Each structure stands twice: as structure tokens, then as C-alpha cells.
Amino acid sequence: MRLPRAPAYKRAVADLAVVCDFDGTATVLDIGDEISRHFCGTDYLALQKKLFLEGKLTTRAIIQSIYTPVRAPEAEVIAFALTAAKIRPGFVELVAAARDRGAPFFLASGGLRQYVEAVLAAHLPADLREHVRIRANLAEFSPEGLRVSYPTDAESRAAGCHVCGSCKRVVVAEARRTGAKYVIGIGDGFADRCLAQFADQTYALEDSYLHGYCREQRMACIPFTELYEAAEAVRSFTPAAERPRER
Numbered sequence: 001m002r003l004p005r006a007p008a009y010k011r012a013v014a015d016l017a018v019v020c021d022f023d024g025t026a027t028v029l030d031i032g033d034e035i036s037r038h039f040c041g042t043d044y045l046a047l048q049k050k051l052f053l054e055g056k057l058t059t060r061a062i063i064q065s066i067y068t069p070v071r072a073p074e075a076e077v078i079a080f081a082l083t084a085a086k087i088r089p090g091f092v093e094l095v096a097a098a099r100d101r102g103a104p105f106f107l108a109s110g111g112l113r114q115y116v117e118a119v120l121a122a123h124l125p126a127d128l129r130e131h132v133r134i135r136a137n138l139a140e141f142s143p144e145g146l147r148v149s150y151p152t153d154a155e156s157r158a159a160g161c162h163v164c165g166s167c168k169r170v171v172v173a174e175a176r177r178t179g180a181k182y183v184i185g186i187g188d189g190f191a192d193r194c195l196a197q198f199a200d201q202t203y204a205l206e207d208s209y210l211h212g213y214c215r216e217q218r219m220a221c222i223p224f225t226e227l228y229e230a231a232e233a234v235r236s237f238t239p240a241a242e243r244p245r246e247r
Contacts, residue, residue: 015239017180018098019171021187022109022116026091032111034084036066059191060165063110070146081115087123090227097234099131104178108171109136110191135171168195203230
């Protein structure tokens with residue numbers, strides 16, 4: 001169903017951009033984990049998570065390791081991803097709010113671009129899908145196993161992050177290059193720490209890793225379970241130049 005545009009927000013607003021995580025944020029489940037569990041087994045995925053928690057795998061390394069044994073063809077993996085994907089309530093409205101006011105919307109994912117694109121195509125109207133700029137890793141499918149490449153790896157390392165592979169600080173920087181002076185970041189996981197550090201406002205999934213990290217680091221964040229509040233924040237955002245001065 002096509003969501004109606006909001007006439008009051010048709011003008012472009014360069015002051016604002018949104019950078020949103022995908023797995024576990026835009027979706028209810030982590031689709032990457034579900035793919036690994038389905039094609040590699042629950043015990044295998046649990047072992048990779050354990051190695052990660054013990055510091056034996058970096059974020060970049062675990063992104064590769066959970067997929068390494070996947071030998072299914074791309075079409076089969078994508079078909080499974082579509083059955084596993086449930087969009088978080090409020091996500092469609094969040095993208096619509098960004099589109100209606102001309103705010104760039106970046107979907108920054110440590111997952112695989114192929115399934116991200118397929119899920120968005122299945123759940124977003126075409127006009128909303130066109131507004132989303134996907135920044136994600138790439139999968140190479142083969143009978144020998146799935147291999148992951150990280151398109152922004154060099155930029156991530158140059159920016160000072162040597163663990164993420166596709167560091168979200170790079171996407172925040174890209175958002176600012178569009179003219180955005182204020183970036184809203186939305187996430188849930190370990191890889192969203194950099195997003196929280198470099199965005200101007202953070203929404204963290206309630207009781208998620210990111211939520212706990214923000215509390216431990218005494219970083220301001222807004223907990224969420226649905227994304228309607230974030231959508232309203234985008235819709236009602238006031239550029240700095242138009243805000244009343246504090247007295």
C-alpha cells in the first residue's frame with residue numbers, strides 16, 4: 001500500500017539525515033543469524049557467537065564466519081531470508097517521514113546487500129524503496145561456501161575503525177556530506193557502537209547490546225521497541241536555524 005505524502009514536508013531539509021541499522025532494527029529478527037542457523041546449524045552459529053564474545057573473532061571476522069559453510073545457491077538463501085523477515089512496526093513510516101521531508105535515509109548494515117535489497121523490495125512501496133540508500137556487505141555464493149566482501153573496508157580503516165569492516169561512522173560521514181548537520185542513528189548491536197558515537201541522536205533497541213553500551217558509557221539514547229517515535233522525530237524535526245533561541 002502506498003503511503004500518502006505529507007504536503008507540509010515536501011521541501012528538502014538538508015539539515016537532517018537518518019542512518020538506520022537493518023538486522024534486528026529495521027527487522028524484528030537478525031536475518032543474517034537466521035540464515036546461518038538454517039543453513040549451518042544452531043550449534044555452529046552458537047560457537048561463532050561464543051568465539052566473538054571471547055574476543056577471538058572481530059566483527060569483520062564473525063560476519064564472514066557465520067556464513068562460511070553456506071553452500072546453497074543465492075536464490076535459495078534469498079528465498080529463505082524473505083520467509084524469515086518481519087519488518088519492525090514503524091519502519092515503513094520512518095522511511096516515509098524521511099522521504100516526505102527530503103532527509104536522506106541510509107540503511108547501514110553489517111549484513112549482506114543481497115538479502116537486504118530483497119527484503120526491502122518485498123516490504124516497501126517502490127517510491128519508498130527508491131529513497132533508501134543501502135550500505136552493506138556483499139556476498140559471493142559458490143559451491144565451496146559463501147564469501148563476504150566489505151565495500152567500505154578501506155574507508156573504515158582510514159577513519160580509525162579496524163574491526164567492523166563496514167563501519168557505520170563512514171556512513172554518518174557520508175550523510176554529513178549530503179549537507180546534513182544533524183544525524184539520527186538507530187540500531188541495536190555491537191557494530192552500532194560507532195553509529196552511536198558519531199550520530200547526533202541515538203535510538204537504541206530496548207534491552208539490546210547497544211542500549212546497555214550507551215548506559216555503561218553514559219551516552220544519551222532513546223530506547224525503542226517500535227519505530228513510530230523515531231518516525232515522528234524525523235517528521236517534526238526543526239532545523240537549527242528555525243529553532244527558537246533559549247532564554
